[in-house]
Each structure stands twice: as structure tokens, then as C-alpha cells.
Amino acid sequence: MGNDNFTIAFQLHTMGYSVIPSGAGENGKHPLVSWAQYQEQAPDDDDLDAWEAELHPQLWGIVTNEDVAVIDANGTDTRSELETELGNPHVITPRGGGHWYINTTGHPFPTKTGVLQGIDVRGEGGFVNISGRSALGEYKILTLPSPDTLIPWEKVPERLLSALTSRKPLTGSGEFIREGNRNERLTSVAGSLRNQGLDQPAIEASLLIINDKRCQPPLPENEIKKIATSISRYPTASSGNKKSRYTLPKDRETATKHNKTTTENTTTEAVFQRDIEEWISRTNGAWFTNDELDRDLGYLSPNQKKKRGIAIERLASKGIVQRHPNDNKRTRKVTTDVRRIDFKAAGKRTPLDIGLPFDIQKLVHIYPGNIIVLAGAANTGKTAFMLNVIRLNMHFFPVFYWSSEMGKDELALRLERFPGIGLGEWNFEAWERTRDFADVIVPDAINIIDYYEFAGGEAFYQISEGFRAIWEKLGTGIALVAIQKARNRQTGRGGDFGLEKPRLYLSMDTGKLRIIKGKNCAIPGSNPDGLTIEFKLTDGCNFIITREWYRPQE
Numbered sequence: 001m002g003n004d005n006f007t008i009a010f011q012l013h014t015m016g017y018s019v020i021p022s023g024a025g026e027n028g029k030h031p032l033v034s035w036a037q038y039q040e041q042a043p044d045d046d047d048l049d050a051w052e053a054e055l056h057p058q059l060w061g062i063v064t065n066e067d068v069a070v071i072d073a074n075g076t077d078t079r080s081e082l083e084t085e086l087g088n089p090h091v092i093t094p095r096g097g098g099h100w101y102i103n104t105t106g107h108p109f110p111t112k113t114g115v116l117q118g119i120d121v122r123g124e125g126g127f128v129n130i131s132g133r134s135a136l137g138e139y140k141i142l143t144l145p146s147p148d149t150l151i152p153w154e155k156v157p158e159r160l161l162s163a164l165t166s167r168k169p170l171t172g173s174g175e176f177i178r179e180g181n182r183n184e185r186l187t188s189v190a191g192s193l194r195n196q197g198l199d200q201p202a203i204e205a206s207l208l209i210i211n212d213k214r215c216q217p218p219l220p221e222n223e224i225k226k227i228a229t230s231i232s233r234y235p236t237a238s239s240g241n242k243k244s245r246y247t248l249p250k251d252r253e254t255a256t257k258h259n260k261t262t263t264e265n266t267t268t269e270a271v272f273q274r275d276i277e278e279w280i281s282r283t284n285g286a287w288f289t290n291d292e293l294d295r296d297l298g299y300l301s302p303n304q305k306k307k308r309g310i311a312i313e314r315l316a317s318k319g320i321v322q323r324h325p326n327d328n329k330r331t332r333k334v335t336t337d338v339r340r341i342d343f344k345a346a347g348k349r350t351p352l353d354i355g356l357p358f359d360i361q362k363l364v365h366i367y368p369g370n371i372i373v374l375a376g377a378a379n380t381g382k383t384a385f386m387l388n389v390i391r392l393n394m395h396f397f398p399v400f401y402w403s404s405e406m407g408k409d410e411l412a413l414r415l416e417r418f419p420g421i422g423l424g425e426w427n428f429e430a431w432e433r434t435r436d437f438a439d440v441i442v443p444d445a446i447n448i449i450d451y452y453e454f455a456g457g458e459a460f461y462q463i464s465e466g467f468r469a470i471w472e473k474l475g476t477g478i479a480l481v482a483i484q485k486a487r488n489r490q491t492g493r494g495g496d497f498g499l500e501k502p503r504l505y506l507s508m509d510t511g512k513l514r515i516i517k518g519k520n521c522a523i524p525g526s527n528p529d530g531l532t533i534e535f536k537l538t539d540g541c542n543f544i545i546t547r548e549w550y551r552p553q554e
Helices: 002-014 045-055 076-086 158-165 182-195 200-214 221-232 252-266 268-281 290-297 302-317 357-362 382-393 408-416 460-471 495-499
Strands: 018-024 059-063 068-073 098-103 112-116 119-122 127-134 137-141 321-323 330-333 371-376 399-403 429-432 446-450 478-484 504-509 512-518 532-538 542-550
Touching: 002 018, 002 045, 002 059, 002 127, 002 495, 018 045, 018 127, 068 076, 076 098, 112 158, 112 182, 119 158, 182 200, 182 221, 200 221, 268 290, 268 302, 268 330, 290 302, 302 321, 357 382, 357 542, 371 382, 371 460, 382 399, 382 408, 382 446, 382 478, 382 542, 460 478, 460 495
Parallel strands: 371 478, 371 504, 399 429, 399 446, 446 478
Antiparallel strands: 018 059, 059 127, 068 098, 068 119, 112 119, 127 137, 321 330, 504 512, 512 532, 532 542
8 A cells, every 4th residue: 555655646746746745643644744845845756755765654645835726525415515516526535525626826725724614725835635544544536636637726616716715703703623623724824814914923922822722632832833933934915915105296206206116016917927928038948847937036925926827828828838738837938949850861770889788789779869768776786787888888989987976996896896807908988977967978979877866956857858958969979877766666766757868768676677668679570668687686797687588467
């Protein structure tokens, strides 16, 4: 069950959701990690791998935001009622309720409990469990909330929209706040207080009173402080929309300043549109995220982010930008730059006469300009594979080895283990490098990258752009790139995004190597994808085949 849940969690992660492990608290339905930071930025591949390895969570959840909200029906009766309006939920909750995932881009929902009888909403700054089991039971996914299955905002019942926007007493009618709803209810209260202009100390003081009088049992005081601190980071509802009081100007200079200010206020939408278009014009066609744009242009408030969403939708309708088909937080500039392929001048299509371990070149042809990726779990033989490629080809091609983790002493020790060759007989150049490999690629040579690390701030899906940048520098050469992967996963860091550019993609686990993608098959009529070979690695350099190429299902 744990591995299945992790697979689902990682799939949701690749769609752009902020996925974190859950299972804390008496009912086992609260996050296992501090999740304030993941309201602003989704975790990366390494975070998920580390959580799975260290925490072994039985439950995973999603941090909701301004683009995706969840309507939560508590109990079977409320679920049945909502099913007549929204259809089947995406998820059945342990007590028979349901979760409907809503696309709220441009129409952000707040996180609010008790919106209607038996109905809560998890929106900005909210959290909801999705896959696994809590102490109350299992969360059953009926439909994975992919971008294609999100419910459009327009289909949300009017009664629910009205309830979300209506003003209610901050603390309800005096009923007690039971365990399981305390964090959500107090967060909602804090949000309302913040919208009224209260600062962190005032919010904290109010929450402490409500916690003491209304929560059964009360939350620890440090939890109250965390809620107040987190909510106070947000701008107040009136911070960007205040109407200033003024008297008639007494002189020409004051009148000029007043008229200029009034004009600027009335053109806010045009300014947003202009600034966003200028920012996008400076991109190179790579996918960018809403967070990247907001950070660069200083958009912090929900109102600013809403206007940003509207501006991007306008550009998309004009064909200036494209929204990502699987991630509604990602966009790219549509570019028309092309490079003509003179296929008539290609001549005879001859693959490179290179050698690869296990004679892989007899299964998949490698051509000039190709990228080969080796995705391997830790300590499974990635570096041994790379060094064997050097030995097989160093007398026929110039070879450059870019290492991100070995110094001269360790590399020398690894090379000395190879039988029949002295250290001075190795014929290649080795360099230390940890990032931006495209900047140092040597054209018309074999470039071996051991291994590809994500640059600071680089999102996992950007690996495809990194591979493309390498490809553009290769000329008639090739690149062999090692990347890390979790054990027993088919693909490495970056998931399927890393499959786009390589012509050969290999996956390595302990004693086993599989061809995930072999684009140019060497044997007519055959498909190398899925072929697997088993081996034993000795002395950190010798691959001994224990089972020849086969297909696992055979």
C-alpha cells in the first residue's frame, strides 16, 4: 500500500501539485512535516524521495492554493446532495464523504469550514488528504484530479459561491470546535482577522482566547503562534485597494500629482498586462511557473495574482503564450524560431561506431547529436558504466568526463581497478563540474556527465530544457548523462520530462539494467523498449552478465 500511495503521490507531484506526507495527529490526518513553506513552493523530487524513505507515510495530501480548491462534503448524505450538482467526487473520504477538485484559476477560493451545513472548502493556504489511510479509514480515489478532470469554476453551485463570499461571524454561533477541525477553523478566523487589518500579535491574542474558550481540547500555544505567524504574512484585504480621502488641491502642482495618481489607478489592468507581456518577451520559450513570474514582478496579494491570471489568459487567447496541458501553473511563450533540416544533404545515415557496456549499440543505434541518459539508483553502478564507456571509446573519439562528485584521488582509485590498463594509459580529459553543463559541452566529442544535478531553484520538470541546451551544443558529438533515481522507479529525477530529448534512456537498479526508450532500433522489426539484462558488478568496474537480454513479462 505504501509504494502504491507513493506512486500516486509522485504522479500528482509531476502534475504540479504541492504534495506532502500526512498521518500525524490523533486521527492520523494531519501533515507529518511543517507545511507553511509548501503553500508558496511545491517540494521537489528529492523531498518526496526523502519523505518516503525516512517517514514511510501511509497517507499523502495536497496543499491547495489559488488555482486548485477542494469542496469537502462531510458524510454520505451531504455527498449524495452534492453529487446531484457536481457529479461523482474525485475522492471518497473515510467517513463516506467526498472531495471535489475545482479549477479556481482567476477565481481563488478561501479555506473555510462550515460554508454550508456539512460542507467545507479547502482553498488558498488549505490542506487535504488524497491517497492512503488515516486512523479513520481509507481515502479512495475515484478519478485522479488531473488538469483534464478538474471541475470548472463555472460549474460550482451558486449557493456555495454565495456562502463563500457572504460575511459570517468570525467564530460562529458559539458552538465548540472539536478535534479535527481546530486548525482549519482557527486558520479561517485568522484569515478574516487579517483581512480586517490586524497584525500578528493581535491575531495571536484573539486566537488564544478562542482556543481557550471554544476548542475541545485546546491546541498547544505554539500551534496558535504558527497559525498567526503564517496568516500575518499575507497582505490585508484593503492593502492594495484603499480609497484615500482628500480635499480639493490648493495649487497647480498638487492638482497635477493628484491627476497623475488617479490616472495610474484607472490603468492598473493595462499596467499589469504591459509588465507581464514584457516579462514573457524576455523568456526563451521554456516553461515558466506562476511563482517565477510573481516573484520577479513582486506580485504578492491574491488580487495581484488574480490579475496576473487574467493577463495570461488574454495572451493565451491571442496565441502569444501556451498553457501547459498537464499543469495549470505553467506557461511558455510561443516561439516561431526554426532551424531548417536539409535532409537531402544528409547522405548515408550511418550510426556512430561507438561501444557501450552490454553491447547496447547492437540493440539501439546512436547517431551524431544524440543524448543517452542513464538513470540509476544510488550505488548501483552508474559511474562504473560511465568509465567503461570511456575505456571502450577513448582511442577512437575525444572523450570529456564531467564529474560532480569525484576528485582526482577518488577517480584515480576507480581507474586503477580496471584490469589490463595502467593509470597512464587512460586517454580522456576529466573535469569537475556540478551544474550548467551546456556551458562547457565540447562539440564533436563524447561528453560524459556524471552526474546531472539540479541547479539551485531549478524545478524538476526543467530537466527537459537542460537536456535541450546540451543537445544544442553537441554538433556531431554525443552526450551520456547520468541522473539519480529512486530505487525501483523506471525514470530518474524529472520523471517523464526527462524522456523527451534522449534517444536512448536506460534505467539501472542493483544488478539490473532496462532500456526504457531506444528510439533508433538496430534490429529491423524489433522494439528494444523494455528489454532487461541482469548483471553482477565486481571491483566497482567489471560487469558480469548473469542473465542475457529478456522482457520481464516473458
